[in-house]
Amino acid sequence: MKAVFLDYATVGPGLDMRPLSNLLPELEIFDATEDDQVPGRIRNAEFVFANKIRLTDELLEAATCLRFIGLTATGTDNIDLEGAKKSGVAVCNIRGYCTRSVTEHVFGLLLTLTHNLHRYIADVRDGAWQLSQDFCMLTHPLRELSTMTMGIVGYGELGSGVARRARDFEMRVIISARPGSDSIGDDRVSFDDLLKQSDVISLHCPLTDQTRGLFAAEEFRKMKSSALLINTARGALIDSAALADALQSGEIAAAAIDVLPFEPPVRGDPLLDYAGDNLIITPHIAWATDRSRQDSIHELAENVAAFLRGEERNRVV
Helix, strand or coil: CCCCCCCCHHHCCCCCCCCHHHHCCCCEECCCCHHHHHHHHHHCCCCCEEECCECHHHHHHCCCCCEEEECCCCCCCCCHHHHHHHHEEEECCCCCCCCCHHHHHHHHHHHHHHHCCCHHHHHHHCCCCCCCCCCCCCCCCCCCCCHHHHEEEEECHHHHHHHHHHCCCCCCCEEECCCCCCCCCCCCCCHHHHHCCCCEEECCCCCCCCCCCCEEEHHHHHCCCCEEECCCCCCHHEEEEHHHHHHCCCCCCEEEEEECCCCCCCCCCCCHCCCCCCCCEECCCCCHHHHHHHHHHHHHHHHHHHHCCCCCCCCCC
């Protein structure tokens, strides 16, 4: 059974690939695959593994041997799912493999912002503490998480993991109802109410036609001026220019962004040009602890093993 991993470098290096290669001894691993190389590499493959490679209806239709696509991510926006269904190709994603990693990253960013760690570190490096009249410096506010409301948009595996940790910090947690949904209760609120009530908003929803540009100028105007926004989901959930404007004008207090609409951001992005210290940008690493990356390979292997047994596991199509 011919199998190819098209973009191993996006999850590597240094992972144990034996869980996958033991199931598929003919597995061929490519660190990267350019767009014009994809047709040739998947043409005779029965199993294709990818993280960010786009697989269109046209590509899937031409890959007549293809039986299975294994994604090394939860998101599926890079695969034409209707095309896969039409071609009879199974598509599986992986879930739950990076919950701890993402949760730790979210709270690392949140504590950095609420305790102004980045600003205090910069002050010490600039010599300000050495000139202080007192034993400590209190030049930036320190906000305690237990006084804050955490709003979560997207309440799947990752969103619920962040909610659990927020409650450990004694934060009030509210969850956005899906647009058009009537499921509003004790902790479910409308999206508008979430914008107005939250001190922190953490994004964990998929990128769809309905969520693209979910946060734009109007949404930032509805948020508290003291609010913090954290995005470890998909960059295109946020209008980058609108966020830069909101940060510059003080419509919201700060943001921590781990994802951008185009990655790597070779086309540039307004957030990359933003000079204020109320924005933290990290290069899509929230998911990527050593353990989570290895767990992604184990999850891939479990999906393949289930498929070979005629079972469905993490099936999207």
